[in-house]
Amino acid sequence: MHFDDLYSEYIAATYDRQSSTDNPAKILICTTPRTAGHSYCQVLQQFGLGIPTEYFQWQYALPLMRRWSADDTMDIVKLNQQAPAYGRHLLGKRTENGVFAAKIFFENLPFARNSIGDDDANSFYVFLSRRNKIDQTISLLSMLHTGQPFDGQETLSGIPTVSILTERVVSETAQYIFDGEVRWKNYLNTLEPRRVAQVCYEDFIANQQENASATMSNWFPSLKLKSKAISASKRYAHDVEFKIMIKRQFGTCLKRFWQDHT
Numbered sequence: 001m002h003f004d005d006l007y008s009e010y011i012a013a014t015y016d017r018q019s020s021t022d023n024p025a026k027i028l029i030c031t032t033p034r035t036a037g038h039s040y041c042q043v044l045q046q047f048g049l050g051i052p053t054e055y056f057q058w059q060y061a062l063p064l065m066r067r068w069s070a071d072d073t074m075d076i077v078k079l080n081q082q083a084p085a086y087g088r089h090l091l092g093k094r095t096e097n098g099v100f101a102a103k104i105f106f107e108n109l110p111f112a113r114n115s116i117g118d119d120d121a122n123s124f125y126v127f128l129s130r131r132n133k134i135d136q137t138i139s140l141l142s143m144l145h146t147g148q149p150f151d152g153q154e155t156l157s158g159i160p161t162v163s164i165l166t167e168r169v170v171s172e173t174a175q176y177i178f179d180g181e182v183r184w185k186n187y188l189n190t191l192e193p194r195r196v197a198q199v200c201y202e203d204f205i206a207n208q209q210e211n212a213s214a215t216m217s218n219w220f221p222s223l224k225l226k227s228k229a230i231s232a233s234k235r236y237a238h239d240v241e242f243k244i245m246i247k248r249q250f251g252t253c254l255k256r257f258w259q260d261h262t
Contacts, residue, residue, distance in 0.1 A: 015051055015093075015094070016093040016094070017051070017092075017093055017094065017095060017096060018092070018093070019091065019092050019093070019095035019096075021091075021095055021098045023120075023122055024091055024095040024098050024099055024100045024122070025098060025099045025100070025122050025123075025124060025219075025220070026099075026100050026101070026116060026122060026123045026124065027044065027049065027050060027052070027099060027100070027101035027102075027124045027125075027126065028101075028102060028104050028112070028123070028124070028125050028126070029041065029044075029052065029101065029102065029103040029104065029126045029128065030104060030106070030125055030126065030127045030128065030184050030188065031103060031104070031105060031128045032105070032106075032128075032129070032130075032136075032177050032180040032181055032184070033105075033136075033139075033140045033143070033176075033177065033180075034130065034136050034139040034140050034143070035128040035129060035130050035136070035201045036128060036201050036204055036205055037103040037128055038053075038103065039204075039205070039208060040052075040103070040126065040128060040199075040204065040208075040212065041053055041101070041103050043208050043209055043212045044099075044101050044212065044216075045096075046209075047212070047213070047216065047225045047226075048096055048097045048225075049096065049097060049099045049101055049216060049220075049223075049225075050094065050095065050096050050097075050099040050100050050101030050102075051094045051096050051101070052101035052102050052103060053102065053103060054102070054103050054104070055090055055094070055102045055112075056102060056104050056108040056109075056111050056112045056115065057105075057108060058076050058079065061079055061086060061111075062074060062075070062076065062079060064086075064089070064090075065079055065082065065085075065086050065089070068086075068089045068093070069082070069085070080111065080114070083111060083114035083115045084114065084115065086115050087114070087115030087116040087117070090102075090115065090116060091116060097223070099220075100116070105180065106180050106183045106184050106187070107180075109187070119191060121192075121195075123195060124195045124196075124197075124219050125188055125191065125195060125196045125197070126197050126199055126215060127184055127185075127188055127196065127197065127198045127199065128199050128201055128204070129181060129198065129199070129200060129201065130200070130201040130202070131200055131201070131202050132202070133174070133177065133178075133258045134247070134251070134254045134255060134258060136177060136201075137170070137173055137174045137177060137254055137258075138243050138246045138247055138254070139243065140173055140176075140177065141162075141165060141169075141170065141173055141246055141250075142239045142242055142243050142246065144161060144162045144173065145161065145162055145163070145165065145242070146161075146239060146242075147161045165246065165249075165250070167250065167253050170246075170250045170253055170254060170257075171253065171257055174254060174257045174258065174261075175257075178261050195219070197215045197218075197219075199211065199215065213225050
């Protein structure tokens with residue numbers, strides 16, 4: 001058996017489930033870049049609330065759909081066309097304890113809706129936002145420069161890279177964060193307030209399990225949430241010297257932008 005087949009079997013055995021839940025609860029972790037969405041996914045998984053990751057980013061969706069459909073020719077166009085089938089696979093294979101969860105950026109919301117359906121009474125939303133927008137922008141700029149979203153040397157395909165930082169790039173990056181937050185707020189304001197939780201990045205990082213548990217207990221009071229201890233997040237601690245350089249060079253520009261957009 002080839003390595004790819006063995007790896008596929010390993011992934012299926014480790015992550016795929018056979019859910020019998022007809023209408024699982026759906027938790028969407030609504031983010032802009034660098035707001036600890038990945039860490040929030042980890043906490044939910046440790047609580048047994050779904051197997052969340054970025055299911056609606058093509059980097060994740062394409063390999064999954066190729067395996068589940070046994071169609072090696074699957075591309076982004078075909079994936080979009082088969083979104084409902086992809087959603088059925090997701091809800092059937094990635095539901096845990098009656099919960100499906102995913103991290104999502106606003107630009108992926110149309111694909112998510114085509115996949116798992118429109119908002120309903122069994123849908124819940126965690127909106128992650130970061131108070132310190134200057135640090136958030138610097139963290140995103142660092143990721144765009146290195147191509148590394150996580151600590152260490154790991155890279156992720158599909159991340160656009162910027163070799164040279166300019167004031168224009170810095171302003172456009174900040175604008176992207178600002179626009180994403182505005183779009184999420186406008187959308188979430190149309191939903192039933194009790195199913196939307198606004199979570200501050202700084203509060204969540206300070207006490208991850210307790211913060212997430214408070215939100216989940218409010219939505220799922222009958223569930224007894226238990227989890228092993230986890231270490232404090234250090235996901236954005238890499239490239240400290242580079243981030244200091246960005247702040248030294250573009251700090252005035254960033255401060256002016258976020259003062260104008262508060």
